[in-house]
Amino acid sequence: MKKSLVYKILEKNLLEGLLKEGKEVSIKVNQTLTQDSTGTMVYLQLESMGIKNIKTDLSVAYIDHNTLQSGFENADDHEFIKSAAAKYGIVFSKPGNGICHQLHLERFGKPGDVLIGSDSHTPTCGGLGMLSIGSGGLDVAIAMAKGYYYLKVPKILNIELKGKLNSWVSAKDVILYVLKELSVKGGVGYIVEYSGEGVKELSVTDRATITNMGAELGATTSIFPSDAVTKDFLIKQNREADFTEIYADENAVYDKKIIINLEDIKPMTAKPHSPDNVVCVKDINELKVDQVAIGSCTNSSYTDLMKVAKILKGKKVHPDVSLVISPGSSNIIKMMSDNGALGDLICAGARILEAACGPCIGMGQAPKTNAISLRTFNRNFKGRCGTKNADVYLVSPETAAVSAITGYLTDPSNFGQMPLVDIPDKFDVYENYFIYPTENRDNLEVIMGPNIKPFPVNQGLNEMINGKVLLKTGDNITTDDIMPSNAKLLPFRSNIPELSKHCFGTIVDNFDERAKNNDGGIVIGGENYGQGSSREHAALVPLYLGVKAVIAKSFARIHKANLINSGIIPLVFKDKEDYDRFDEFDDLELENIIEALNNKEELNLINNTKKITTKLIFKGSDRDIEILKCGGYLNYAKGLNN
Helix, strand or coil, X not given: CCCCHXXXXXXXXXXXXXXXXXXXXXXXXXEEEEEHHHHHHHHHHHHHCCCCCCCCCEEEEECCCCCCCCCHHHHHHHHXXXXXXXXXXXXXXXXXXXXXXXXXXXXXXXXXXXXXXXXXXXXHHHHHCCEEEECXXXXXXXXXXXXXXXXXXXXXXXXXXXCCCCCCXXXXXXXXXXXXXXCCCCCCCEEEEXXXXXXXXXXXXXXXXXXXHHHHHCCCEEECCECHHHXXXXXXXXXXXXXXXXXXXXXXXXXXXXXXXXXXXXXXXXXXXXXXXXXXXXXXXXXXXXXXEEECCCCCCHHHHHXXXXXXXXXXXXXXXXXXXXXXXXXXXXHHHHHCHHHHHHHHCCEECCCCCHHHHCCCCCCCCCCEEEECCCCCCCCCCCXXXXXXEECCHHHHHHHHHHCECCCHHHCCCCCCCCCCCCCCCCCCCEECCCCCCXXXXXXXXXXXXXXXXXXXXXXXXXXXXEEECCCCCEHHHHCCCCCCCHHHCCCHHHHHHHCXXXXXXXXXXXXXXXXXXXXXXXXXXXXXXXXXXXXXXXXXXXXXXXEECCECHHHHHHHHHHCCEEEEECCHHHHHHCCCCCEEEECXXXXXXXXXXXXXXXXXXXXXXXXXXXXXXXXXXXXXXXXXXXXXXHCCCC
């Protein structure tokens, strides 16, 4: 059978299992990455395993999320991560070095290898032909400690690209177009593999923009072939030795295929409050803009920011617009400083932030009340920007820059000739923000500040669960809803008790009180429950509050895995219409749980309040069942000998 690119990489790294759709396999992990928002939990978990050395080829700990140090908490977390990296042989990237995904693309990603990262936008390195999968922090800790990662072999969706992009249309418009066609649920259960003549027209950073936002499709990951364009990128980054050509066989077999003509794509925008609420920019009239934010791991490359600088050169940011720019890496800032582009941005009236996630993660630059904010980011969930009543539109850097000048959401196609960017033969490469581990690490210890609290660990699964419905949610509930992320809360990512006070804070104000007053309980969810970020805090905080089960119409991949890893059982309605039969504070009872799981049988959910019984299904592997029975992945992993 002719092989896809994905199957070639899986086959190369296969440790255990059958490479067949739906089957669970174990694959070798070549690299891992963490960032500081998720990293504290990862390294607390790694520390609890009692290992001496990591088993990956390379692991990198980035500091890019919690860089606003308004108190001691973030600085303490950074010191903890730095000391853990030194102890275990992990590369440490200091604050200000840049955004983890942009940096990993520039410095470490390798075609044909496997990367697991504790951030949902880890698929960015798929732009290099690397199989890059976002996962929960505990999965990353296990990958570092034991060298493997388990996944259920997804289906492969082939997107064949034809033609060339029109003037003023960029990679961001491509992925917004894909989201419009497929929706935020359209990639669930798939890896998206791009092919076709149109691929040759896209740079590596263009491809990385597309694979980065593939996370918003719900896909396991997205990937492009590694070709001459990839080789040229790695040569420019002084990494030619890391190049490997890898691509799908001609006439490779796929589970699904769609064809997109790049020439059909216009400048696009995702309207509030979902990345798939996409229309053409030209179809929105007279939308006055208050803020424009350019950057994030999606659109902070040298090419993106040089386009913005050229558009703004000699121009002036509209008096009513605040323009903020967060570059992807310190090397990009250095190059733009040397070539004068940074000066052009400043002369136009842009505010230059440090090379970090910044406003994308809600760390500063919250818009004013009722503001319209255009952002080149990957998510526009309600309240994620830090202002609950602001409306965020996702756009390309070109659309953002032109709109910053006009003061209105503007189709850049009407702005004259698109500027061209000259790519240097070599990119600047400076290593002074990286701290590489030493050979002798025997006497090193981790340093923990007072804000770092132990992570909750579950007990083994019981045969019966009783509890009230603590909350009933709608469809597409995000991890931002379950565990909100903003500048006030991010410093407490290593303090689960403090975070628990804000659980489900975008939906109700008192979930923690509901949980405490009822000795924990059960959450009822709709479709695609837990979409968005990979943050395992969205499982750890409910665990801390005594949530025993989550019952939904369907789950997002990473969050479902995080629930299982935490020992919280995720169940789906056999008949989705049964969702309507439940209300908050109904008294529920699940019986014969372990027996049903072992026998692959449906579970009976008894609603004692309404005197009805509903059928539930557990969708998971034998290994998932064993993890749940142990009370979570950490308990399970500690019991393994390998």
